Structures are given as structure tokens and as C-alpha cells.
Amino acid sequence: MQPRYYKLLGFDRERTAFAGKYGLLLFRDQYDYRLQVQPLGIPALFIPGNAGSAKQMRSIAKEASKYYYEKLAEEQRSDGKILSRPIDFFTLDFNEEFSALHGHSLLEQAQFLNDAIAYILSLYDDDRHQDPNLPKPTSVLLVGHSMGGVVARTLFTMSNYRPGTVHAVLTAATPHLLPPVTLDFEISDIYDRIESFWSRGFQGPDAPLKNVSLVSIAGGNLDIIVNGESGNIHNIVPQSHGFTVFTSSIPHAWVGSDHVSILWCNQIAIVLGKTLIDVVDASYPEQVKPLEERMRIFRNRLLTGLEDHLDNPKRPKETKTFVLSEVAHTIVTAGSVLQYPPRVSGKYDVELDALHLHIMPVPWDSDVDTFNLLTDHQFGPDSRLDLLLCTDEYSEVRAAASTDAARLTCRYDTLSAIPIPASLASPAHPSTSPPLGKYGRGQEFRFVSQKVQELDGVQYLVILDKGRKFPVPGFLIAEFFNSYLILPTIHKPTVLELLNDGLRIHAFPVRPSLVSTLRLPNIDNSLLTYTLTVSRQGCYAPQHFSPMLRQSGWTMYEDRYSVDVTSKQDGIDVNFHGDLPYYERVQLPGKKGIEFRFWMDPSCPVPLSLNLQVDKYGSLGKVVIRYRMVVLVFTFLVVILTLRAQFKAFNDGHPFIPFGIMLTQLITTTFLKFTLFLAAIALLQSFQAKTTESWFSSFRFRDALLGANDTFFWFLAPLFFQIAIGIVIVIWIALNGLVRSIAASLMFVSRRYNVSKAIGNMLMKRSRAIRRRVITTIILFIMVATFVPYQFAFVVAVLVHIVSCVRSLIYALKATSSQTQAAWDRYHYVMSIFVMFFLLLPCTLPVLMVWIRNLSVQWYEPFSSDHRLDYIAPFIFFVEAVTDGAMVPRTPEKG
Numbered sequence: 001m002q003p004r005y006y007k008l009l010g011f012d013r014e015r016t017a018f019a020g021k022y023g024l025l026l027f028r029d030q031y032d033y034r035l036q037v038q039p040l041g042i043p044a045l046f047i048p049g050n051a052g053s054a055k056q057m058r059s060i061a062k063e064a065s066k067y068y069y070e071k072l073a074e075e076q077r078s079d080g081k082i083l084s085r086p087i088d089f090f091t092l093d094f095n096e097e098f099s100a101l102h103g104h105s106l107l108e109q110a111q112f113l114n115d116a117i118a119y120i121l122s123l124y125d126d127d128r129h130q131d132p133n134l135p136k137p138t139s140v141l142l143v144g145h146s147m148g149g150v151v152a153r154t155l156f157t158m159s160n161y162r163p164g165t166v167h168a169v170l171t172a173a174t175p176h177l178l179p180p181v182t183l184d185f186e187i188s189d190i191y192d193r194i195e196s197f198w199s200r201g202f203q204g205p206d207a208p209l210k211n212v213s214l215v216s217i218a219g220g221n222l223d224i225i226v227n228g229e230s231g232n233i234h235n236i237v238p239q240s241h242g243f244t245v246f247t248s249s250i251p252h253a254w255v256g257s258d259h260v261s262i263l264w265c266n267q268i269a270i271v272l273g274k275t276l277i278d279v280v281d282a283s284y285p286e287q288v289k290p291l292e293e294r295m296r297i298f299r300n301r302l303l304t305g306l307e308d309h310l311d312n313p314k315r316p317k318e319t320k321t322f323v324l325s326e327v328a329h330t331i332v333t334a335g336s337v338l339q340y341p342p343r344v345s346g347k348y349d350v351e352l353d354a355l356h357l358h359i360m361p362v363p364w365d366s367d368v369d370t371f372n373l374l375t376d377h378q379f380g381p382d383s384r385l386d387l388l389l390c391t392d393e394y395s396e397v398r399a400a401a402s403t404d405a406a407r408l409t410c411r412y413d414t415l416s417a418i419p420i421p422a423s424l425a426s427p428a429h430p431s432t433s434p435p436l437g438k439y440g441r442g443q444e445f446r447f448v449s450q451k452v453q454e455l456d457g458v459q460y461l462v463i464l465d466k467g468r469k470f471p472v473p474g475f476l477i478a479e480f481f482n483s484y485l486i487l488p489t490i491h492k493p494t495v496l497e498l499l500n501d502g503l504r505i506h507a508f509p510v511r512p513s514l515v516s517t518l519r520l521p522n523i524d525n526s527l528l529t530y531t532l533t534v535s536r537q538g539c540y541a542p543q544h545f546s547p548m549l550r551q552s553g554w555t556m557y558e559d560r561y562s563v564d565v566t567s568k569q570d571g572i573d574v575n576f577h578g579d580l581p582y583y584e585r586v587q588l589p590g591k592k593g594i595e596f597r598f599w600m601d602p603s604c605p606v607p608l609s610l611n612l613q614v615d616k617y618g619s620l621g622k623v624v625i626r627y628r629m630v631v632l633v634f635t636f637l638v639v640i641l642t643l644r645a646q647f648k649a650f651n652d653g654h655p656f657i658p659f660g661i662m663l664t665q666l667i668t669t670t671f672l673k674f675t676l677f678l679a680a681i682a683l684l685q686s687f688q689a690k691t692t693e694s695w696f697s698s699f700r701f702r703d704a705l706l707g708a709n710d711t712f713f714w715f716l717a718p719l720f721f722q723i724a725i726g727i728v729i730v731i732w733i734a735l736n737g738l739v740r741s742i743a744a745s746l747m748f749v750s751r752r753y754n755v756s757k758a759i760g761n762m763l764m765k766r767s768r769a770i771r772r773r774v775i776t777t778i779i780l781f782i783m784v785a786t787f788v789p790y791q792f793a794f795v796v797a798v799l800v801h802i803v804s805c806v807r808s809l810i811y812a813l814k815a816t817s818s819q820t821q822a823a824w825d826r827y828h829y830v831m832s833i834f835v836m837f838f839l840l841l842p843c844t845l846p847v848l849m850v851w852i853r854n855l856s857v858q859w860y861e862p863f864s865s866d867h868r869l870d871y872i873a874p875f876i877f878f879v880e881a882v883t884d885g886a887m888v889p890r891t892p893e894k895g
Helices: 054-079 103-122 147-157 185-200 266-279 291-302 495-500 616-626 628-651 659-667 670-691 716-752 756-764 770-786 790-814 820-843 845-856 869-883
Strands: 004-007 023-028 042-047 087-093 141-145 168-172 213-218 242-246 320-323 328-331 338-340 356-361 370-375 385-392 407-412 418-421 444-451 460-465 476-481 503-508 515-520 529-535 548-552 559-562 572-574 594-599 608-615
Touching (some): 023 103, 042 054, 042 103, 054 087, 054 141, 087 103, 103 147, 141 147, 147 185, 266 291, 338 356, 338 460, 407 460, 460 476, 503 515, 608 616, 616 628, 628 820, 659 716, 716 790, 770 790, 790 820, 790 869, 820 845
Parallel strands (some): 042 087, 042 141, 141 168, 213 242, 328 356
Antiparallel strands (some): 023 087, 320 407, 385 407, 385 460, 418 444, 503 608, 515 594, 529 572, 529 608, 548 559, 548 594
16 A cells, blocks of 8 residues: 545635645555545644655654554553553645745644644544544644744734644654744744743743653754754753753664755664654543653663663563582672674584573672673563673672672673664674664664673673574674773863864773773864764774764754774764854853764773764854854945945945946955954954853843854954855856846947937936836736735836846946946946845845745735735835936035
8 A cells, every 4th residue: 555645625714714725635555544634643734844855754653653553553452451552643735835944824824724723623522443542632742843843832822723733743854943044034023932931941830841741853954954053952941951962872773864854764764753652642631641751761762871771672571590519600700791703713613502500700899880782682681682680689789799609699680781783794794683673773883881880789790692593693792890980081182283183083082991081171162063083993803893983062962973994994074063152152061172982892901092083074064153154244334334335435426336346446445444453353252251140131232243252263254254245256146247248249249230319218218107117016016915925026116127227227328428437337226236136126026936836836815914015115115216217316415
């Protein structure tokens, strides 16, 4: 059965005002063949983003259904209890609307979303599943992609929101803090309203968001549409209600993702599908588990190593007793590393069927504080190895574990074994791990890191080898060690030192260990990316695995794994995401700077050699992505400063200086001074951020320009301003060339085909038909007030102004000697205005794109916020005056 999307025709104009524009679909896949079209499960709703499709949720919905029917449903049938239900995936069809470009469209989507939630809940009014014990659903689980996540957060602020209808929101690649494009002022107003509501939504006993969880998933550097920092919700949501995680950190996924593939990447979709199934619960009216349990599941599924993972097999609670005189065993001496299979032959044969115990006494009487274990086994009934926590019945607990214990009482445990990627020397290396069953995710390692203090009541950690009747042995390495001896912290390198010399460590770690961690607290600026080269010369003996690395950031849950690091000749890409300008600095508990954690086979005593260098081109790319809108603002500022200088010179009695000439003159005068002014402001910001919080109660100085940044980046604002000057020069050359080309073409046609008189009348005449132009203007105003957005009228005004520019140029070229200066002054004046109009076009085109898109789906309802005659009337009157030959007047000096 192929995936099918059923449009819910009952969701018509009686239930929503947007029935003709948007749609609501129900998704059914091959795993849902048991279900009717009538929804009987747990409601979940997908919200597509900017220009997104309703069908983008297919991969996640399919994996959720697969996980439910192939595992949970089978377990429930075997237990004879029905405790869960499949998810009914609904999806919104916004006709691929550009919600990121138009704030009013985003508000319409939020209003439609609330109407859709109310309608979805009404579909469950009948008795569900013929089971009177299941309550009627009162809320819907939301999954939002891109701007769909912003729509999900906006619905709480809408007037048609029904409290309690949403308790869990999962967003993917959503710009929570800043819109990806800020060309529409209404988008900024919506973000301000959302931030205001959510900042107080968790406060007090009657807080409207007290039971709402929000989880944000970001794709990382591969997503060049939404900046990873803008997905950080730690400023918005308390840790008890949500968090931000990158796809590179998600267990069993460990991959970065671009903006679109975050929904259909198989590794990510599998994890998200299972997560949704785990957090829903049909026994609650809210259809999701209580907040605390829900957040625990989100953390288990999406974060690394915080809790026991849900897919760890359940072990029997009863104890098991071993009499050492009756079972083969090996006792690991204190300070030694347990390696399985043992490298020294003759101790025991791994091909035997008999049990064998590897006993590691817990060193309570030493300064050792941590136990680490790495294996390619997934502990469980089907694994050859098991981890046991044991005590000696004849000795006191927490006494120094002796090596002459005769009777051990043990219990099974995994000690929060977390999955990490497998690191093999070659892709062709044969797999040595046992099959993981139908939900195997390829080869993975399991890692355990436990503080000795948390092993209270345990005297021995025992690795149980069940014999060759189970699959091939694989490997296991375990050790007790002092974490402080292998946790160096380097504070020395500054940004300038890293840029010039990099960071080189010739011997890391000092002593061989399974796990070694390097902390660099001074590397906390996310604008820089680095290249780390790792080498290890002299390990000739076969190793169980190749060295691997995990890099962790400081603001969000962002871990990136790199396997077989010593074979990467071009180095490892090191980058992370931090906080955004204009927002308070928020960092995770215990996090500062960047952290490198290495796993190495301790059988090789040769340390690593590390070389960390700044990736200049990669850093430039991150700067461009973060500050891409700044150049647009600076280009408009350059034009305004140039116009000011032109008007001032003209008012002083000089001819109206051409835009290009004035721009050239300002480069060494006004622009140079303004560049120095920007540099001074940037330097003051970096120093002020370190000394005092603010200079004014209503304005924080460090939020000006690009926001507070590292002192090293003082040059960014001046650099962007210089780039803006170059862009304006290019724009001027292009526009001047365009007007001159049109004028030359018209003059050539007039001479070639003897139509000079007709063209002259068309271009030169100031206008006999004033009445006709007045009527045209009135009609345009009526259209703006009723149907078309005012941005359309602005584009019409720009086109009319281009005609004025062409006419002014032809008039200047044909003017008599007495009229030449006045004609050229007017041409230079209208061309300068043309440059300004051209730079205003990017602010109007997005709304026109939305309007044209609505016309294509036969939606003719006007935008209430885009019919402002007071916005467009001054431009229309100005263009009419310029068309009629008006010139900026000189102001007489007072005196």
C-alpha cells in the first residue's frame, strides 16, 4: 500500500475562514492498513514551513508507524494489554506559502492551525476503539518544520486558541530567535509578541505554558537557510520544559542535516518517529505523558548520555550467585586495564562453552574516581557479554575489595550504557558485533562512564562471558582511573594566537587511557571554525578500534563525532554554535568553551599529536551566514549619505553632482570618517560588555550595530560598510548602464525608422494629459485600498520613474546650450533617486511574491496590513512630481 493523503472535506468554511486557501490532510501509510480513514488513534499534526509541502512529514510518520506496529503492538499483544495507540498523523496544506516573507500570512496560518486543532479533536467525539476506558483526546501533538515551528508557538497568542489543546511541540530547523529574512516589519512584530508571551508563559501557578514542552532540533552548519544559533530556545524555555539539540548529537543518527533533509534523512526520521511514539499515551486526555516523564523520554531519545536509553534491554531484577571455586574466573589487578578478548594467550579459550568471569575490584581505598567501559556489544540476553554488579557475601560493603572472594552475589546492570558511533580502521573491517535484530542501526559501540561514588554498595564489577554459543566475541575494554589526571584544561590561546600560530599539543594524553578529555574554555566564539589534525605514530600492533573524537559546545546540546581520526589527512572540521547577538548569554551547566573527548585503545602507549588551526574560509562562511542582512542595511546607509552630500552641494550653488562622482569623493572623506566611527563603536562595545551591563535603562549599548562580540572582531562592522560601498558602486554602474542603454536604443530607433517626432512627443512632453494621470493615480489608490498590496504600487512607481530617467537623459543629450546644465542636473537628480528606489525594492518584492502565490491558488482576500495608502501615497505623489519635471529646489540661506 502506497502512502495516501486524505483531504478532510468536512473542514470547510463553516469551521474556518481559510478553507479556500489552506487544507487539512490525514496521512495513511502501509503500516496503517489496519486503520480506517476515520481517525481512531492519537492525534498529531504536522506544520510545514516556508514554501513547505504537506507531504514532508511522510518519513517521520512512516517510521513512527513502523516502530509501533512492529514492536510496541507485538509486545502489547503478547502481554494481553493495550496500553498504547498508533498516531493519526494529520498535516496542513499551506499551498507552499512563503510564510517567512510575510508576517500576515504567518498569522493566518496560526489562526488556521487553531481551527484545525479544534476540528481534529471533534473527530474523536465518538467512542474510541470500543474501549470506554480511554478518554476523549483534549490536545494534539504538534510537529513543526522551519517556520511551521514559529506558527506552532504563535498559536498560543491567537484569539482563537483554546487553552489545553497543545501540550507538546517538536520543531525541526526552526528559527526561534530571529527570522531568516527581516524584510517585513510585521514578521519582527510577531517575533516580539511571541517572545513576550513565552517569556512569562512559565511563571506562576496559573502559567499558560506550565504543562507545555518544546524541543528544538537544529541541523547545524549544513543548514545555510536557518542559522543554527537561532534555533536555541534556552533563552525562551526553562530546562524543565525543553531544550535544543543538534542532529549530530542525536544517538543512532550522529549526522548533520540541511534545512530540508532534516525531515527525510533516514537516521533522523527513525529516531524522531520512535520519540513521538514514546511520548504519546492514550490513557491521558492530553494524549501525551505528564511533563516530567515526557521530558525524560525526550532527553533519553535525543540527548547523549544523560539517562538510561530506552532501547537498553530490560534485565531481570533477581540476583545471581557465583561460587568462584565452581566457575572459571580472572581477577583484574588494581590499576590494570581489562581487555577482552585478552591479548595474552593461555589464560582461557574464548571458544569454550563454559562461563567465565572477569572480576574488577572496585578500588574504594584509592584516589581513583571513575569507571569507563567501551564495547561493541549491546548488553542483553542475546549478547555474549554481560555487566554485573557484585558483592561478597562474607565481607562488608565498601571495604577494600579483596581478591580472595569466594561467593559473589550479582545483579545485571548496564550502568547507563550509551551508544556512540563505531570507529574502525577501515570501512572494510569485518563487523564483530552481534546482530542487533530488526531494529539494528548498523555497527555501534556502547560506552559506560560511571563515578565510583555512584557504585555505592558494589564491591566488584564483573564481565560475564557466556561462551561461544553466543555470537563472536567482539571486544570490551574497561578501566578504573583518576579523571583529574587526564582532564587537562588549556586557557592560553586567544583568538589572535590561534589565528597566527594555532594550538599544538605534541603528547596527549600524558598517560595511556581509554578516555581522555581536553578542555579549551577560551574557544567560545562560534564565528570561528577550526581544523584539527590528529596523528599517532608508532602503534603497530592490532587494535580493537581506531581513535575517535567527540567535540562538544557550550550553549546547546551539540556533539559531533569523528571516527578513525588519525587517518584523516585533511584534518577534522571543528565548529560549534553559540549565542546570538542581542540576546543574553546562556550556557549549559558545567559547560564553557569547547571540549574534546578522545577514545583510544590503551594497549598502545603512544600519545596523540594534536594540531588545531583556524579555518579562515570556513570562518568567513559563518560570518556571511550570520550577518548577511547587515550588508543590505549598510548599502542603504551609503545611498542616504551620498544623497545628503549631493543635496548639500547643490544647495550651496554647485551643479547637481552625479551619484557616481559624489560616491567616489566621499570614499576618502565622509565614508572614511564613518568607517573609523564604526570601528570605535565596535571596540567600545567589546570593552563595555566586560565592564558594565548597560549605559541606559532602556537601551543597551552593546546591542548596537552587530552586537557585542569578541574584541578581535572589531573590524567586522567597518568591513561590512566598505563592502556595502562596493555593492552600491556596482549597483550604480548597472543602473546607469541600463538607463543609458534604453535611451541609446530609443534614439537609434528614432533615427533609423524616422519616428523621432513620435518618440520625442512621448518622452519630452511634460504632459498634456494631467487629467489622465490623475485618473490613473486615483485608480491605483483604489486598487491599493481594496485589492492589491501597496508594494505593487511601489513597483509601478519605480517603473514609471525609470521612464522619467530615460526621458531626462534624452532631453539632456538634445538640450540647447542654455538648457544643458539644468537638464543634466535634473537627470543626475532622478538617477540618484532611482538608486534609492532600487534598494527599497527588496523590502517590497517578498510581499508581492506572496500575493502572486495567493492569486495562483485563487485566494483573493486582501491583506489588511498591506493596504496602507499612507505608506505609498508620498511615493506616488513624488514620482508624479518628478515625471512632471519637478526638481529639488535650492533653499536660500538664512541670514
